[in-house]
Amino acid sequence: xxxxxxxxxxxxxxxxxxxxxxxxxxxxxxxxxxxxxxxxxxxxxxxxxxxxxxxxxxxxxxxxxxxxxxxxxxxxxxxxxxxxxxxxxxxxxxxxxxxxxxxxxxxxxxxxxxxxxxxxxxxxxxxxxxxxxxxxxxxxxxxxxxxxxxxxxxxxxxxxxxxxxxxxxxxxxxxxxxxxxxxxxxxxxxxxxxxxxxxxxxxxxxxxxxxxxxxxxxxxxxxxxxxx
Numbered sequence: 001x002x003x004x005x006x007x008x009x010x011x012x013x014x015x016x017x018x019x020x021x022x023x024x025x026x027x028x029x030x031x032x033x034x035x036x037x038x039x040x041x042x043x044x045x046x047x048x049x050x051x052x053x054x055x056x057x058x059x060x061x062x063x064x065x066x067x068x069x070x071x072x073x074x075x076x077x078x079x080x081x082x083x084x085x086x087x088x089x090x091x092x093x094x095x096x097x098x099x100x101x102x103x104x105x106x107x108x109x110x111x112x113x114x115x116x117x118x119x120x121x122x123x124x125x126x127x128x129x130x131x132x133x134x135x136x137x138x139x140x141x142x143x144x145x146x147x148x149x150x151x152x153x154x155x156x157x158x159x160x161x162x163x164x165x166x167x168x169x170x171x172x173x174x175x176x177x178x179x180x181x182x183x184x185x186x187x188x189x190x191x192x193x194x195x196x197x198x199x200x201x202x203x204x205x206x207x208x209x210x211x212x213x214x215x216x217x218x219x220x221x222x223x224x225x226x227x228x
Contacts, residue, residue, distance in 0.1 A: 006184030019181035044144035
């Protein structure tokens with residue numbers, strides 16, 4: 001089991017939201033293809049509007065040390081509009097993370113410590129497990145589960161109405177912080193690799209080339225010595 005945490009940092013009138021996803025990889029019969037992992041949303045949180053970034057950083061440091069976060073989770077932060085200074089607050093707190101900047105293009109690239117990820121890629125990270133019944137919320141009555149389901153319902157409507165331009169229309173809702181936190185966690189799960197170093201590239205229907213490999217001593221988001 002691997003754990004991925006998506007953190008959408010709100011700005012001004014936006015909420016900051018947290019989503020924890022656990023990827024359970026079934027053990028296939030010997031010689032059988034590796035099945036796609038089941039993805040479970042196991043924890044959700046939304047901070048009140050106006051919560052200071054310093055408060056969120058301190059809360060995240062405590063959260064990552066709690067049993068809820070599990071052992072060595074991957075934290076993926078939306079750094080699209082918060083600025084370098086906010087990310088440096090996580091650095092100063094000794095929190096390891098991957099920063100994502102969302103754009104409307106096609107490619108996923110890396111610029112220093114920041115990954116530039118296309119909206120289309122994040123959309124597909126949610127679409128495919130939903131379509132294949134690989135994503136569940138457990139328990140379904142957890143705090144903010146109803147809000148996430150509401151956001152996902154709006155998300156489905158938006159991408160359906162926008163058709164092939166779905167990624168460009170995303171994030172037009174009043175509140176989509178929880179679904180974005182989920183998308184970040186699922187994007188992180190795309191690079192999950194089992195002990196035989198096979199990439200789970202089923203998310204997004206691609207080859208997995210737009211996410212870094214993990215195996216043979218290579219961490220998922222760059223060398224450990226340079227990871228923050």
